């Protein structure tokens with residue numbers, strides 16, 4: 373995608389061929405800046421502090437993190453230690469584990485001396501694959517937007533939660549990829565952007581990237597979605613996911629579940645868009661089994677923003693001393709999900725639905 377008209381990805385190998393550059397998402401939308409990752413510790417820190425975030429991008433950053441780690445110690449023990457360090461950064465997005473398992477399996481095969489080159493090669497391959505996968509999600513999901521336009525003859529209103537656009541992946545994104553494909557094809561589309569407290573990924577990141585791409589959008593306070601759905605102002609909801617079970621339960625940013633409930637009550641189709649790497653085929657019951665990240669209370673009690681004079685400041689918005697809880701994700705049960713948009717097509721949110729698109733993961737008949 374583009375920032376100020378210049379094409380960019382969220383992560384790339386620097387000109388020195390060794391370090392890795394990422395867009396620093398903690399500074400958006402107020403400052404566009406990059407950060408250089410030169411070591412395993414830098415990569416782990418970037419994921420932990422959300423310099424990079426979003427399930428697909430976390431996975432690719434972890435892959436590059438392993439490549440950086442191989443320069444420090446390419447032994448079998450070095451691989452295990454690096455995997456352990458990176459896996460501990462964030463618990464919910466399963467793309468992290470998926471990327472680390474794939475890298476570790478590929479790295480233990482070559483001789484120790486060949487592991488650095490192999491790691492960079494595979495990390496770059498995974499970055500390119502992520503772009504192609506998200507683009508395919510966009511093509512499949514755009515049919516829903518096109519169909520809605522054909523049915524109504526007017527601008528299609530899509531509601532999304534958090535940021536599942538190109539900033540959450542290497543490019544294109546998941547939930548927003550259908551919007552970009554439809555918009556680029558001339559289908560009139562407008563996005564309702566949930567602000568997404570407490571970190572405001574919607575107001576800060578989704579609004580920023582839609583604005584950069586010229587897609588009409590409106591930021592909504594998180595509590596407004598139900599109201600606008602009741603008044604017929606949403607044609608479909610599309611969200612991303614950090615982990616989806618084999619049975620179609622969808623973990624995504626906190627607040628997603630409430631939007632799915634409101635969508636069901638108002639007959640609004642509710643889709644999750646995700647690559648196969650977000651599906652945890654070992655899990656069945658998302659509410660019971662998906663680990664939900666608990667983040668610090670300061671994200672709830674304080675807010676960061678830009679003053680009119682351009683300074684970035686953090687202010688306290690809560691009653692001083694009151695405790696705050698901060699679960700970062702919730703699980704929307706499959707029964708509330710109309711369909712799952714993947715790189716292979718749109719599936720019903722069920723074990724059978726997902727297995728029909730990904731038969732290689734279907735349980736073998738006994």
Ligand SMILES: CSC[C@@H](O)[C@@H](O)C(=O)COP(=O)(O)O
Nearest residue numbers: 425426427536540546612613625
């Ligand atoms: C394409 S990304 C899907 C999800 O990762 C996204 O919706 C989300 O919840 C991101 O959470 P974050 O905490 O910002 O990493």
